Amino acid sequence: MGRGDLTNAEWDRLESFLPPGGARGGRWSDHRRVINGVLYRVRTGVQWRDLPERFGPWETIYKRHRRWSADGTWSMLLSRIQAAEDAEGRIDWDVSVDSTAVRAHQHAAGARKTPAATDPQGEPAGDEPGRSGAAETDRPAEGSGQIRECLGRSRGGFTTKIHLAADGRCRPLALVLTPGHYGDGPQFERVLKEISVPRIGVGRPRTRPDHVLADKAYTSRKNRRYLRRRGIRHTIPERLDQQRHRKNRGSRGGRPTGFDSERYKKRNSVERAINRLKGFRAVATRYEKRAYIYLGTVTLAALTIWLRT
Template structure:
């Protein structure tokens, strides 16, 4: 077993949730060897073609990761290991934190492009990046943003991939609605945290109304311009938002979760051209954090 490969304890938690060798064609190569190869690439950021030969053919490892990213297998495995952790009481639902982080897009990942309409007076059509590939352009170049929520144990509960220049507040509701931890004993999946912490980037009337409607207590500081606007309106501006400074200090848990995810170099820098493949890359890193 090489450094970073799946240990026996991790494999025991992961194996029951993997797809079986059924269907047309030949049998799949051993899942443990292939997943260890995927994790090697996640940890080192090496090109697929440069994988060590002990993992088998590089194309077998690459194709399985791409296939499982496309059909949602990685997401299903992530929910399954979360369900196991919830059954064992290892998920801290008391305080869930939300935040986002920006990842640089490597130049080799900037190939999923489309040609836009011709510009009058220009001989060539400008080449733009596809809007559905979660790539945004800013001063630093192409970037992708990862929105996520984490439990008190510094492990991701939900993941959302968007272009890097998109704001945080409009994506609070989508990333919260992706929290779905199944209950093996039956019943609806767990979707509601006990308390939510977020920075002032998530402060908006729409988000606060949504959280009140779902009966989710929250600690989100009010932005200065929003506070001034509320005070200017007097009694019509409503009451000030509650803020618990002691609970707000636990927002460092999502920051530590981001640091753990970016310990995988293929997450810190996006090498995948397609958004669904990069989403699978982040999901694999999240699965590794849950089964440790």
């Protein structure tokens, strides 16, 4: 077993959730070796053609990763592991929300544009990123199609932004991709709606945190109304301009927002989750042209964090 490969205990947790081996003429044989090959690439960021021979043909590993990113297999595995952790009471539901910009490699540009929602091979065209593997945006496609593939220009250059919610133990609960120039606040609802931890047995998935922490980028009246409507307690600081505006309106400005400075210190859990994700070099730099494949890469990195924390 190489450094970074799945251990026997980690493989035992995943094996029962994977498609059965031998299906379609044996195409799904040896899942463990293929997953180890994808993990090696996600961890090191090497080109697919440079994968060590011990993992088998690089085409098999790349195509498996692409297919499982498209059909939601990586997201399904992440949900199953989260469900097992929640059933044993090992999820801290004080959830923190933040985002991070990822520099895109020059080879990430130039994805082939498709007029329909899927390309001729039946894969998502990248118009809708989300946990299902499709790439979703809140704005219409523009120009060369970079917006569709969650690529944008920001002060960091050619970038993609990862929005995420993390539990109190620094593990990603939900992931959303946008172009790098998109703001954080407008994606707040989207990120929280992506939280869905299934129950083992009977019951609906858990979607509501006990408490939400976020920085000033998320302190809009719309976001606070959304949290109140769902009955979610929150700790979000108020910007100075908002405080002045509320005071200038007098009684019409409403009551001051509550803020617990001690509890706010716990927001560093999402910063630490981001650091863990960016420890994977294929996450820290985006090489994929398609948003849904890059989302699969980030999801696999999150799955690895859950398995090894």
